[in-house]
Structures are given as C-alpha cells and as structure tokens.
Amino acid sequence: MKRETFFAVARLTMAFSFAIAICTTVNARQQPAGTTRVIVAETLYTMDGPAIENGMVLVQDGKIVAVGKDLKIPAGATTTKVSVLMPGMVDAYTSAGVTGGTAEMTSEITPEMDVVHAIDWTSRDFKRASEAGITTVHVLPGSDNVFAGGSCVAKVAGEKQQRVLNGHLGSVLAVCSDPVNGNSSRSRPESIYVRQPTNRMGVVWIIRSELHKVANEGRDDTSASSVALRKILGGEPVFTVSRTGYDIETVARLNSELGFKSTIVSGEEAWKSIDLLKETGMQVIYAGMTTGSETGTERTNLHWNTPGKLQDAGIVFCLAGGQLLEQARFAVRFGLPEETALNAITTTPARMLGLSDRIGAIRAGMDADLVALDGPPLEFTTGRIWTMVDGNTLDASKQLSSVASDTETIQ
C-alpha cells in the first residue's frame, strides 16, 4: 500500500469511527424537522395550572407548540400515549460533566474562570441525569476556591451549541470550610504551595478585601479578575455555597455590607436560619435531603422536613443535587405539600436560574423537555418511561424497554 493511500484509509477509518462514536453518544431519536409529535397523557402535569386529564402536548422542532385537551392533531403527526407526563426536571446544583479537578488550585480567587470550559459534554453524568428525568442542569465550579468562578446552565443532551442555555449565569462563592480544606497554617508564606485561607475567618476576609479593593480602585484595574469581581458588585446573580447555620448568617452579613444578593446553595442547616432567610429574602437551592445519616457535610445537623419549614415561612427554595423525583417524594413524606414539591424540581429552579420562559413547565412556546412516568409522580412505586430533551426522546433506558410503553403509532 502506498503511503498516501494508507493515510487516506486511516483518515477515513478515523472519521468513520468518530461518526459512529457521535451516533452512540448522542443516543437520541432525532425528530425530522417540521414533523409534529403528539403526546397524550392520562394525567398531564403542566406545572402551569392544574393537572389536565387526558391532556395533549404538541411538539414541533424541539418546542412545545400547543397544550390542552382535544387539540386538533395535524396530519402526519406521531402520537405517543403515556400515563403521566410532566416537565423535565431542573437540577440547580450539580458538577455534571466536570471531570478532573473542579477548582483551580493555584489561587483561591478565581472569579474570572468559567466552569463551562471544564465540561465534558459526553460525560456519563448527563446520561445518569436524564435517566432520573432531569433535563437541565446548573453546573457550579467546585467550592474549593473562595471566589470559585462562573456557573453554567445546560441541557443534558443535544448538540453543544444548543445545549448551553447560559454559559455564565453568575458567580459562585464558597462561604464554608471547603476553601480551607488541606490548607495548612504551617506552610512557609513564600512557598508556592501556600494557599489561603486556613480558616473561616480567612474565607470572609478574602471576600471582603477583594470586593472592597475593586469597589475602591474604580475602573482602572482591568484585570480579568477585577472585572469579574465588579460584576458581582454590579448585581449579577451570586450563588454562595453555604451549609451551616452560622455560615448562612455570614452570607447575609456580607450581602448587606457589600451590596450583592446571594442565593444560598446547599443550605443543609437552612432550618436554623428560617427567620433570617425570610427577612433578607435570600433564596435557597437546598441539597440536604437524606434518610440515612442525620449528620451532613461539615457535620451539619440535617432535619428531614427542612423543605416543609422553608415553605411554611414563604422562602423561595428548590430541591437540588440529583435524584430530584426521589427527593421530592421524601420531602412530601416529611411534610412538604405535593404541589410545592413538584414546583421545587421544575418551575422554581427554572425561575431561580432565570429561565422560566424556556424550561420547567409545559406551555406553548417552551422547550420540549418532558418526562413520561407510569404513575403518580410522587409515589415511590412510580417508574420513569422516557425523557425528552428539545423534542428528542432519549433512548437511554434500553434496559427497561419491556417496561416502557412502546405505544407509538403513526396516525
């Protein structure tokens, strides 16, 4: 074989296997453009009004085009019947797709870094999320840096260009002991391994001094870091990872002192700060559901009915951190009203991420992100049948195909 021919063949083979790889990773049933898909649900939870019995959803080009009862089905439409249909769930606190380190360890102040660059879009995290009925994820950089970087909102499937809903939603701060972990007060100050802070006081000091610096230095400092810090002071969304009651208090103090508004992320001990959260209007992305250990990260004290207590106090919160449907079920068991529980995994996180016009509910004009179930959403015995992202049914549940209702019929 001639050298050129060899390379040509090799290139062709590579291209071929690449194409196959793409086909297998995308793993979605692509809907040809222009065709309409009709999903008829015995019970349709639109999350935009009461549930509709025998409700219909018309999907075209990745969007929901009509929702209601007895809709006129266009000619050539594909009809799928399901027992229960609800919006794809929105997980507001994940590290989905971030492989390797989730924080830049050479500095504890990295507000200019965006996690979107660290996401492997073929990561299995996305498949796992879609298998749990989650269609949109809010990806946060790791909480090892005080100013951790920018967060990103993305769909769990699809072509990369359309997947990213917001490449930089806001800044992530860590007001917890995570930035302290592994840092030793005994390292020599001039050592290249030295990292601040080494305790909680240091965490607060870094936030305060850095933000004061950019506030006082004015516009002259055009370093990426300063520009990013000024955005925080300028009112961009801030997501602050805090778990203990006293850290939540610290966040409230920093917010009022420096004039920005944080959404609390994790909030494991939010039950301790109900009054404060109510007073300050801070919202909570809650990730403290468990039935196992009552001791959480940082030895927090986890209470089962924290969501119910947040709801009673009128605090805006969502459930986050994976297995959203299961979390909602346990939240209901522990005292949260059913409707709030369903909102807490769909519409509420969508609103908190500033995307309530696209995701979180089933309404004409919204993205066709849907989850089909075989029974009432909040029962432990109910299983998921399929997940749809932007009009494409993900076929990740081959394992359960015999359970799945393959009732697709061409009309």
Added chain:
Amino acid sequence: MNIRQLKFFAAGIGVLALGLMTASDAIGQLAIRGGRVITMEDGQELSNGVILIRDGRIEAVGESLNIPGEYKVIDATGQVVMPGFVDVHSSGGMGQANERNSNVPYLTVLDTIDPASTFFEECRRNGITSAAIVPGNSTMIGGQAAVLKTSGTFIPEMAQQRLIGLKLSMQPPSGSRMSHIATLRREMNKAKKAKAGEAVDKDEPASPVSAAAASEDSADETAGEGAGEAAAAAPSAEQAQQGLEVLGKLIGGELIAYVYCENAMDVGQALRLIEEFQLKPVMVLGRNCDKAAGILAEKKLPVVLDSEMVFWREDPRTREEEKIVTPKIFGDAGMSYMFQADTNPSRATLGSNYLWYQAATAVKYGLSRQDALAACTKLPATTLGIDKQVGSIAVGKDADIVILTGEPLATQTWVDKTIVLGEVVYDRTSDERLRRLLITGEKE
C-alpha cells in the same frame, strides 16, 4: 415523714402503679378493630377486621367478632393492619459484623448484639418485628445467625431462634479464590467426617487464618495478648469441636446456610457446594450476581438481593455505562426474591435503609404489590422456618402486627404502631426522635 419524703412516697406509688398498668397491658388482652386487615394468608383481606390478641398470640381474626369487655381496644379505623415485617438477612445491631479469624462457626451474633442500638429502634419504627441477624459477608465461615424480636432490653427475651444458621462467604478476604474454595470445602469435609463419627485428622490446621489477619496476629502475639486476641488468633480445641458440630448441622440442611456470593462466578461455586453437602441455603447476593439470575431461578433457591438494587455498571472495554436494576432482572428470570435494607446508611442514602422502601422500589420495576409485601412477611418467615409463628395474621401465631396510616408502600404512609407479642412497642405519636427530625414542634 416530712413533705419531701411524702412526695417521694407518692412518686414511688405512681411509678409502681404505672409499672403494673404496663405489665397488665403486656400480658393482657388486646383487640385491634376497624382497620383494613391484610392477613397475608392466601391473599385474604378484611375490610373492617377485628383481631383479638391474648397472651401474646393471635386469638381470633374476623370481620364481625365481638370484643369482650376486658380487652383493651386499639381503633385502627381508616388504617391498614398487616403482619409485622420479617427481615430475612441483616447485619445490623452488631458492633462489628465480621471477624478477623476467617473460620468461626463457634461464635454467635447473640454475644455482640446490642439491644439498645438504634438499629432495633429503626426496625420498630419501620414495622419490622422479627429480624434474622447474620454475621457479615467477609468471613469465610462466619458465626451463628439468630432470629430476634426487635423489642427488648436483653437478648434472652428477644431471641426467637437462638441458632438459625451460619454465614458462608464465597468471597476470599484476600488471596486467591482457588485456595478460598479449597479451604471452605476442606472444613465442610471435616465437619462431614465428624458428623459421621469418623476421626478428624488432628494434623490439619484447626483454623485457617486469612493472610491479612495472620500478619496482624503475629504482631499481637509478641505484644502480649488479651482474651479477645487469643480467640481471634486460634480457637481452643473445645471451640473447634463446637464449630465442627455446628458446621455439621449445615450438612443435610438442619440449619440454614447463608451463602454470600459477591458475583455471578461465586454463585456457580456455591451451587456446587450446596449440592455436594446437601445444604439448605439462603443466597445472599452481592450487586454483581445478576448474570446468575437464570440458574438461581432454575434451582428455585431463596434469594436476598443486595441493598443497592439500582446502579450503573461500566463496560470494561467500551466504558459505556449500563443501568442495572436487579429486581427487574430477577423478576424477568421468573423468580421470587427478598430484600435487605442498607444497615450502614450515609448522607447520600435516600430510602434504601428501609425494607418497605426496597419493596416499593421492586414494585416500581415490575414486582406485584402482593409479592412485594409477601417478600417482607410470609416469604422470609417460610424461608427461616418460622412461618408457624410469624409472617401472617392467623390464629395461634405471634401477635406481631404493624398498623399503617394508609396504603402500604405509599409515599405518605407511616407506621403508626408496631406490636410485638401483643405489646405495643412503637407508637408514632410518642416518637420523639421522629418528631425532632421532622421539626413538627416549635422552632428549636
């Protein structure tokens, strides 16, 4: 007698009276009425059932029974009454489930169970009235398993079956599987010989110690040792003799052999041992035994699934991940199976530490509700050979009953009361720990 003394006296009388009252409850007569009774006897359900309980046993069950005046009545109107759940395999309630010595048939879980541990409290809170406590999965010939009632202060009052079986582990603690299986077979053969009255070769090592344990033990010996270490290093002649006797009872199926299989290949080995020594097994399966579903279904052996019933497995070549759902795989193979709860739950645990949740998960993946409930009641009772006492609501059986606030396995259903031998051992209205977790009281 001054006022102070009088106060003490009065308090004393009060305590005494209270004591007498509870004592009379315990041995007295109890009636449960008004609830929907799921008896677990031939699918029988009573929509408005009455259960009469006397001296810890079920005296009568029916729809229109007269309740004599001396019976204390529990009104279960609007609630569901079921037989107490039976946990077929758990390593909860023990300080340490595994021994360093890999061959300890002479030890019993009864000596390490702490009746005050939260494990038993959790059992009562979740409707479990009988639990088979079995040594851990990493000891080759683990200690003796026992069945306990989940209520009591001391072991003698809790023990329902002091010796129900032994744990055999097919998983080598270290080293090769070949030598592990060979050692296991050699020990079984020794027990077989001893049972037949033949002399056991004295030159054989009395107890093989796993490589890791052996190296630790040698350090202990030089450092001087307490009684505990001595037992771990090597059993006495008497202990070895006792061990052989108990092991002998596995042969022919006098006792249950709880056989732990880490993966499908272990199941093959286990089946050979079961046939060779005529064991009566309960197959305790690790996560990766799904490939053995077919053969296990064929052999119709009782099976306990791993507490992690849904997980992701990576293909070693393609690195593609596949979602494994064991209740679905075993259900499709056409076999019945039982569950176990995760006794070592973590911060990330969401439900798998409850037996009822495991049953609900199995229903989610295709098991019928009736079979799921049977897998927590009748089936484990039959498997453990204690179905004459527990596992269903029938005349003459132990009055082990659970009263649920609603439909079993439903999200908002709680155990309202748990009754063991006619005594209410759990009442949700006085469950302070639960109240604290739910923060239903005032702000703390």
